[in-house]
Amino acid sequence: MACHPELAHQVLMDPRTFDKGGPLYDRLRQLMGEGVVTCPxxxxxxxxxxxxxDFRASRVADHTDMMGREAEAVCRRWRAGDRVDVSAATMAVTTRAMNRVLFSDSLGSAAAAEVRECLAVIVRGLFVRTAVPVDALFRVPTPSNRRYRDAVGRVRAIVDEVVAQRRLGGPGGxxxxxxxxLLSAARGAASPVTGQEVRDQLVTLLLTGVESTALCLASALDLLARHPEAERRLHAEVDSVLAGRPTPGPDELARLTYTRCVVDETLRHRPPGWLFTRVTTEETTLAGHRLPKGATVLYSPYLLQHDPASFAEPERFLPERWLPGQAGAVRQGAMIPFATGSRKCLGDTxxxxxxxxxLATIAGRWRLRHLPGHRERPRPAATLGPRSLVMTCEPRAQRPADAARGARSLTPRATAAARAQDSRTAGDNGVDDA
Incomplete structure (x- = not known):
């Protein structure tokens, strides 16, 4: 177990020696095949x-309006006093967004809902299969094993159907x-992509792009409800930047400085990808210990990001630690929920x-509150975050002019725009460890 940032970086920066492997990736390959996350x-x-x-900053900028619209489409259906299944709502947001990016919205509403249901089953079953690597136990036709196999099969079948329909339409469109x-590459002559790889990549991006981002968003809403001062600063910034508009666009994204701090602190405090494995491809040394070929090495973003040697008051939720000018308060390299090196997350930006x-779209309309008697009960799974979070929504009375005065001290637009290109945005942290 690599328990220091320098050791974790040694592992991550040498993927030739410390390759993707171990119990987690062995199970993921059964699910995702040899996609970009799991391939050697x-x-x-x-x-x-x-x-x-497809995931460069320029393409992400093209999608920003869509991202806001998808969040607004989900939360506009809420009503004052409603009990909202926040976990399901955030999954709906990210499923809709990934549907557009991967398939140009080719998934119908019924198929998208089925994907969300299957993901819940898969994530629960995946952790058990990782922690108990005894294949024979999971070949027994118990109800839970059948649910897991059925869920995996349905996700693959849904993806295969979308691919088949697109192939019938021919190139272009x-x-x-x-x-x-992917289909253009499959038609190429230089280095053709097989039909199996097309499916593997789509299943990989669908699973990682939906679930982890949804958990991060749900965790942020959960943590804000527990920390009213952070919530107040977020609302002040959102009211100032949006100025009455329902959703932010590319220009507004660069100005949502404190909102981004909330996201960064959520990733530090509750990284959806909390534990990962690597396998040595040759005999090597780590921290003075000899490791034989085939040794499993673990690292945990959660552990590293809760180390008091790297983060002051690590158990506190403090978005302010990520404001411009505060970088000296964080040990360099300790924030790695997206990994680093050549295999850092493809979709971090x-x-x-x-x-x-x-988050800005939802916070512009609603204030979410925990139900009376709510208690956080984290459960181990392949990823970390609330999976059954129900909250009450209260409409917000926005006063953009007052909010602008309250938010003026945060960060000028020029600083925010420059910050969008800092090392964290460039991919040194994130959700999926792709």
Whole structure:
């Protein structure tokens, strides 16, 4: 177990020696195949080069209006005093967004709902299969094993159906989505992509892009309800930046400085990807200990990001620690929920933008409150975050002029825009460890 940031970086910056593997990735490969998250080191560069253009900052900017609209479409149906299943709502937001990015909205509402239900079953079953790596136990036709197999099969079948329908339509069609990128590569002569790889990549991006981002957003809403001062500062900034508009766009994203701090602190406090494994491909040394070939090495963003040697008061939720000028208060390299190096998360910029925009959109309309007697009961799973969070929604009375005066001290627009290109935005942290 790599329990120090320098050791974690040694592992992550040398993917040739510390390759994707171990119980977690063995199980993920059964689910995702050899996609960009799970493929071995020798196959990663080609896959990443193929997919990277769809997740560059310029493409993410093209999606910002869509991200806000999808969040607004979900929360506009809420009514004052409603009990809202926040976990389901955030999953709906991220499923709708990934549907557009991957498939240009080719998933119908029924298929999208089925994907969300299947993901809940898969994530529960995946952790058990990782913690208890005895295959024979999961071949027994128990109800839970059947549910898991059925969920995996349905997600694959849904993706296969979308791909088949697109193939029938032929090339072109004016779509600029990941499926079009993959099918264009499959038709290429230089380094053709197989039909199996098309499916593996789509299943990988669908699963990682929906669940982890939804958990981050739900955790942020949960934590804000527990910390009224942070919630007040967030609302002041949102009211000032949006100035009565229902959703933020690309220009507003750069100005949502404190909102982004809330997202960063949520990722530190409750990283959805909380534990990962690597496997040594040759004999090596780590922290003076000899590791034979085939040794499993673990690292935990949760552990590293709750170390008091790296973060003052690590158990407190303090978005202010990420404001410009506060970088000296955080040990460099300790914030790695998106990993780092050549295998840092492919979709980190997308996930950060989506979470920030969705949080601002919801906070512009609603204040969410815990039900009386609510107690947090974290349960171990493949990812970390609230899966059955129900809250009461209260409408907000926005006063943009007053909010602008209250938010003026946060950060000028020029600083916020520059900050959008800092090392964290560039991909040194995130959700999925892709």
């Amino acid at each position: 080191h020798h196959a990663h560069r080609r896959q990443r080069r193929l997919l990277q253009p 004016g779509r600029r989505d990941v499926l079009d990128t 997308f996930a950060l933008a989506e979470t920030t925009l969705a």
